[in-house]
Amino acid sequence: MxxxxxxxxxxxxxxxxxxxxxxxxxxxxxxxxxxxxxxxxxxxxxxxxxxxxxxxxxxxxxxxxxxxxxxxxxxxxxxxxxxxxxxxxxxxxxxxxxxxxxxxxxxxxxxxxxxxxxxxxxxxxxxxxxxKKQRRIIFGNNGFIDPTSIKDYIALDGYKALTKILFDMTSEEVIEEIIASGLRGRGGAGFLAGKKWEICRDVNSEKKYVICNADEGDPGAYMDRSLLEGNPHSVIEGMIIGAYAIGASEGYIYVRMEYPLAVQNVTHAIEQARKLGLLGKSILGSEFQFDIHVFRGAGAFVSGEETSLMASIEGRRAFPRQRPPFPAQEGLWGKPTNINNVETWANVPLIINKGAEWYSMIGTRGSKGTKIFSLVGKINNTGLVEVPMGMTLKEIINDIGGGVKDNKKFKAVQTGGPSGGCMPAEMLDLPIDYETLTKAGSMMGSGGMIVMDEDTCMVDVARYFLDFTQEESCGKCVPCRIGTRQLVEILTHITQGKGEEGDIEKLKDLAKTLNAGSLCQLGQTAPNPVLTTIRYFEDEYEAHIKDKSCPALVCKDLIIYHIEPEKCVGCLLCLKNCPVEAISGERKKVHIIDQDLCIKCGACLEVCPPKVMAVSKYTGKKKERILNKSSQKSE
Amino acid sequence: MEKLIDEFEGDQRELIHILHEIQKKFGYIPAQAVSRISKQLKISESEIFGVLTFYKAFSLKPRGEHLITVCMGTACHVRGAPMILDEFKRKLGIESGETTEDNQFTLETVNCVGACALGPIAKADGEYHGQLKTREVDKIIKELMNKKRNSSK
The missing domain is CATH 3.40.30.10 (Glutaredoxin)
Structure with missing residues (x-):
């Protein structure tokens, strides 16, 4: 056309x-x-x-x-x-x-x-x-739109904001509007989006880039993917508006390769937009030209960091670099570049259409608009939820999420991915905004919200996250490369019952070094899961270190599985399902687990009928008592 | 393969695209590919090795007939993913990242597939298996083996 x-x-x-x-x-x-x-x-x-x-x-x-x-x-x-x-x-x-x-x-x-x-x-x-309690201003249209049809988006006022800015607004006015709206980056740090645009706009250069960071790497977070998959044009329109404001002529969407459907849908959407003249030369008959490329990531968590991401687009290893110069000054191929994440871009058309004043009415004083969270883990209603900033954690978890799964007791909620932290029940009245979460030792992050119940071991969770960051550390700077490794080792020892007095202090000390000395945020924030679990769940650390027990009955080396003789009905189910033949017994006779053979896979507990529930896990002193009893018997 | 590489023109910025294409087509990055790319894009082989070993998407060894990917996301972790992974390792007799000797199975982990409602979850040859129990692991492996047999009939 x-x-x-x-x-x-x-x-x-x-x-x-x-x-x-x-x-x-x-x-x-x-x-x-x-x-x-x-x-x-x-x-x-x-x-x-x-x-x-x-x-x-x-x-x-x-x-x-x-x-x-x-x-x-x-x-x-x-x-x-x-x-x-x-x-x-x-x-x-x-x-x-x-x-x-x-x-x-x-x-x-x-x-x-x-x-x-x-x-x-x-x-x-x-x-x-x-x-009911959600406010789905960004995510709501997903349910009405076939992401492969540009017509569906246009029918819902799609590309109206683009028309408005191209013909009725100057680039300064667009930036003023975005600043006035109070929109802050949804990728984690929460920098004021309009200000970021302004800095990039003010740099003199013939060539500028805008980038959409869709390298959503936090495990347990998938809202960016759902936006890009479900409503790709809202992100594209946001990027065109941003490019117009900044004066960029080329854009990149950097998508995780683990999200094949998002890659497919957004690539298709770009082609459709091009065909209609919404991308390319002289957009909608104006003088403005802009086009977008899709770049598939290659599986490296660190490429979510903005300087690493640019290195990756340039075809190099995703190594972060020192800032300044900031991307707005020297970014992709040395040119001024503005990077925002998927959700941030998707907010832009809405702000232009409805106005900064309307937008800034939603949320708290410092954090405007809504935030999409992926509410996952031990929760009844797993899913993506969009709520106004300022809603309390309790409302999100209990009213929207329907509370903790299987009537278990709530233990912690983790936000901010591997850079964030775990917050205990006492903090559930905290309202969601950038500052309160940071003050609590966690962070907004991209929006993962993982609910943990009484069956979750907090030391194990800390070890899990550090294992993750250690694996994903790019290795460029020493504090992160070696520091994360040391943290994992200490934590692993603790979960294996080899923890020593003074380990907690060592962890804290190392955390300080990592935070102060790492080059990029991956290393700087990596200790957060350790620090918050120590801050709020120190007793669990103590139990592992001093009593060699895991109160949540998770850490394999500290627990045993045991069949209660008074409950066992001798149905042979566990015996047949044990993968290592560690269970002995006959029909209608009590079964016994051979602790030397047991690999603690949990199969017996899984198959024991709910009416019987004869298999239990034990740790600490109780575990010792059972082990002693059985060794006496065998003697 | 040469044809595929020669289609690309330009410089380093094409490197990751090319590697993606070769990985897709061959299941791994053969050593010959590296020297060909080096000539085509005029960058050193060591630079290419640096890039391809940096990213998880690329592998220097061929993968097995069947690919099993266990999700190790946080939501899956708290719902018991480590036990599922252990069971796969035990049943297949390999560590994650390895391929069985008969070249049948490759076991991998992924940071998150973003299907947290179904956790713990694993993907077997692209098919999702959600809310997994350890005892279902054996079934998945057997299904994959049967699939092979049926298709070769």
Whole structure:
């Protein structure tokens, strides 16, 4: 299409909405990665086949959309316009949904979500408690948009903000608006986005770049992927606006290679935008030109750090470098470069459309807007949640997340990925914003929120994170390369029962060195998981070091599995499932675990029937008592 | 392979793209590829080795027939992923990152696949297996072995 301008964009938008009026009903199927894993694509195809078979294709639309967020309940099907919410849909349910709901206009009761506390069946998506307390200004459109269709985005006012800035705003005005909105970077550190743009804009250079950092490496965080997968045009539009404000002519989206669907969808979206003249030369008939390339990462956590990321785009090892010069001064190939993360870019069109004043009403004094978190771990409602800044952790975990799984006791919530920390129950009243989380020893990070229950060992968690950072440390600077290794070693020793008096002090001391001496944030923040677990759960460290016991019954070297003789019914289940034949016994006779052979894989505990529950784990003194008893017997 | 490499023109900025393409096509980066790339992009072989060993995406050894990837994300970790990994290691008799002697299985870990609701999760030849129990590990391995047999019939 040539010479595509604003009038035509508006015309197209009207045409799309007009054509959709005929087909009022739309069956939307969540197509996020979680639902993919549940098999949503087969469900979507089956819906299409059935609609066709019944000759309903002129009345009903079937759309595979972006992620709806409620991953726990996938595959999710929402029937619009009413928003009827069906969950855990299987292939055999489809005929019934078409016959009952689409044709018969009735609800299929058994597919509804049941609120666990009240046992009430909930019909509409908006009434599901998981969604009720959220404010989905960024993520909400995911559920309506087929990410492979630019038309879906345009129909929902997509690229309207772009029109506005290209013809009604100067680059200064755009930057002023973004500064006034109070939008801060969603990648972790929380620098004021507009200010960052301004610095880059003020540097004199013929060539400038903007980059979208989609190297979402924090384990347990996947909101950026869901945005890029589910609504790629919102990110692209944000980048074009940013490029216009800064004066950049080229952009990169750096995506983790572990996210193949995101790569595919965003690449496709860029091609579509190019075809319509929304990218390339003379965008929408204006004088502005800008284009975007997609760069696939190659599996290195450190490339999420901005200077490493640029090195990676340049085809080198993802080594960070000293700052200053900052990327805004000397970035990609030495040119001024502005880097923001996916969620930050996705906020931009919204701010332009609705205005900085509207935007800055949401959130707290220092942290504006909403934040998307991936609420995962030992929580009932796993999924992606978007909440206004300032909501308390408690509200997110209990009201939206439905509390801790299996009625276990809450122990900690971890935010900020490997750079963040664990916060205990006493901190649950903390409101979410950049400053309070940092003060608590954690950080906002990109938005992972991992809930841990009483069965989680905090020393093991610290070891897990340090193992991660040690593995991912690029090795360029000594404090990080050697420091993380030492931290892991001490922590591993503690979890193995080889901890010594003074280890905690050693950990703290090393942490200080890493924080002060590391070149980039990977090393500087790596000790946070250790420091926060020591700060809030020192007793667990003490138990491991002094009593050689793991109170959460996790650390393999400190626990034993034991069959309670008074409970065992002799059903042979554990015996048959033990992979190392460590269990002896006969039918209807008590089974016994040979502790010398046991590899502590937990298979026996897993298969022991819930009614019987004869397998227990023991640590510390109780463990010793049982071991003594059994050795006496064998003598 | 030569054709694939020769299609790329330019300099170092193409390096990671080329490596991705070769890895995709051959399952690993053969040593000949490195010298060819070195000539094509005019960068030293040592530089290329530096880059390709830096990133997890590239491997200098061929992978096995079947690839099993266990997610070690935080959510999976607290839900018991280490036990799942141990069971795979034990059943296959290899460490993570290794390939069985008969070249059938490669076992790898990944930092996070972002399907945390299904944790602990593993991917076997691209297919997700969620909410895994240790006793299901054996089944997954057997399924993969059968798949081979069925397809060769």
């Amino acid at each position: 040539e010479e595509f301008n604003t009038t035509e964009l508006n015309k197209l938008r009207e045409e799309i909405s007009e054509s959709r009026k005929k087909r009022k009903t739309c069956i939307t199927i969540c197509g996020g990665t979680g639902c993919h894993a549940y098999g949503c694509l087969k469900v979507a195809q089956a819906f299409r086949d059935e609609i066709e078979k019944q000759g309903l294709q002129d009345l009903v639309d079937v759309r595979t959309t972006g992620c709806h967020g409620f991953c726990e309940r996938g595959p999710i099907v929402v029937i619009q316009p009413k928003g009827i919410f069906y969950q855990r849909i299987k292939l055999e349910d489809i005929k019934e949904v078409i016959a009952e709901t689409i044709i018969g206009k009735k609800i299929v009761d058994r597919l509804l979500y049941i609120e666990p506390k009240t046992k009430e069946k909930i019909v509409y998506e908006k009434d599901v408690p998981f969604y």
